[in-house]
Amino acid sequence: MPNIIELKNVNKWFDKFQVLKEINLEVKPKEKIVVCGPSGSGKSTLIRCINRLEEHQEGSIVVDGKEISENTKNIENIRAEVGMVFQQFNLFPHLSILDNCSLAPIWVKKLPKKKAEELAMENLKRVQIEDQAAKFPGQLSGGQQQRAAIARALCMEPKIMLFDEPTSALDPEMIKEVLDVMVDLAKGGMTMIVVTHEMGFAKEVADNMIFMDEGRIVERAKTNDFFKNPKSNRTKLFLSQIL
């Protein structure tokens, strides 16, 4: 099967500080990858490069056969195929939950309003907050907001979902409801790249684990191997601290 995401020798700098160093990564369709590592290791930047929220300066990134370049039309097409969920939810506070979900399908995918709203309700049902559809983001709990954000991304019917620390801003009791939705999504066959510190989730759904430190991919391994016998000392140290 061809790779759905391919990064080759990607380098990125913030001014003079190099955040990504010689990143190589291939992702197969339906593969689930969990990225972990200490803060400042470049994991968020890595997945933000995949839908061009950050620009990379060297190397190539190919998503679903399209290379990410200066071509804005191309980037918009890629973004429409790649859903993203953020640490801070980033719902649109001026729109109801339903409108949050149907906005992009109407204006980007040009679906008729009625169709888009049906799609939105379907996805809200999937994350089990269909009863909150008429409310505004500010009226929802953190966990509900994050699930709405997942539903919003799903409404674009993406081939790939990127998760940037989706549970880091949540109270402990709300983490589970969001992880449940993500597990469900993984079982449905979505291609997922997840930046998270939730190792229980990683063990349950990830096919492959990536450990990053100082802008490099230090270790990439099958999930079982990664937790049972990590190869590098840096990974061992990190795992001993968080497990």
Add this chain to the structure above:
Amino acid sequence: MNLITLKPNKENLNIYLALGTSLLCISFIDIFTNTFLDFNITGFLPSIVSYLSPLILGTFGLHFIRIEYSGNKTLDKINKNLNSSSTNAVLSLVVIFILIKYVPSLLNWLFFDANFLGSTKEDCNGEGACWVFVRVWFNRFMYGMYPDSEQWRINLSFLILLSSIGAIFILPQAFKKYIVLFLLFIFPIIALNLISGGIFGLKLIKTGSWGGLSLTFIVSAFALIFCFPIGVFLALGRRSDLPAIKYSSIGFIELWRGVPLITVLFMSAVMFPMFLPDGTYMDKLMRVIIAITLFEAAYMAEVVRGGLQALPRGQYDAAKSLGMGYWRMHFLVIMPQALKLVIPGIANTFLALVKDTPLIFVVGLLELAGMIGLAKTNPKWLGMATEGYVFAAIVFWIICFSMSRYSQKLEKKLSTDR
């Protein structure tokens, strides 16, 4: 025994209440006799003490009745709202005394001693305001030099405007959109043609004879409608990544913000025609409206930019990650939030715009304040400046206050964080 440490408590409240109220009564009687009867009951005291006596007596009076909780509703209310500390007691008394001293004389000037009837200056007795002046000139204040027989055209335009605005509030949501579009795009054309004439057999009326309050409305309305979108685009331009757009926006904004409106108006009327090719002509009123529009657009741009800067980066990320391009991101996600944040600032700019319109007198156009300025120099009506400008102030205040109220209502309506 120290007077200050005397405090009422539950048991001796009645004594203190009697003492405090009688002190307060004396202080108020003093103020009243001073103000209305021209008699100073504390005249036997040295003048400075006599002058301050109501305040001193009142402060002690309030001090004696200040108690945490008495059970008496009126007393508790007074203590809580006017008398919670010595400083507050003094401030309350000063405010009340000022109201007692000046409000009646103001009301007398405005209404009770004022003259309303008549047709010449001689009908006024000079004790209060001479509203005869405003009455006689009212037509000019409203319509300027617009011919009397054609004034129905202005009235009709405003009637259409008011009824469409009324319709926005009454009609269901589905029609509102069309009425707003009508007001923004079709109504200005209708109104302009109706008022200026020259077509459909209507007599042509040159802009030079437009004036009064109707001109205030015309100038403000056009400037308001156009300065807003221009300001929004300038704000976006200033934040653009493209240097050409960015620096021309900055240049434009800083140029217009850096010069006084009066010089802009003067240049628009006097210097601008020199740059036009021979034979081309642009109406003076049109030039003035364009000048005010661009001037206020520069301010609007900075207000909108303030709102843009207040939005977290996550909103841009989220919009982009859903595949929205620059324009869709800005008009669906960013602008609605940014504009909502800066409604007070936008209202501020709009109010300033309306109140800046009198400056068009420098190019010889006379709106409400300008017409008043003209009328007060009429030999038959000399000395009426106060009445005229008080009238102008009241009219402007009504316009601006309604705009301000509307903006507050809008703010509440659009608020989604309950």
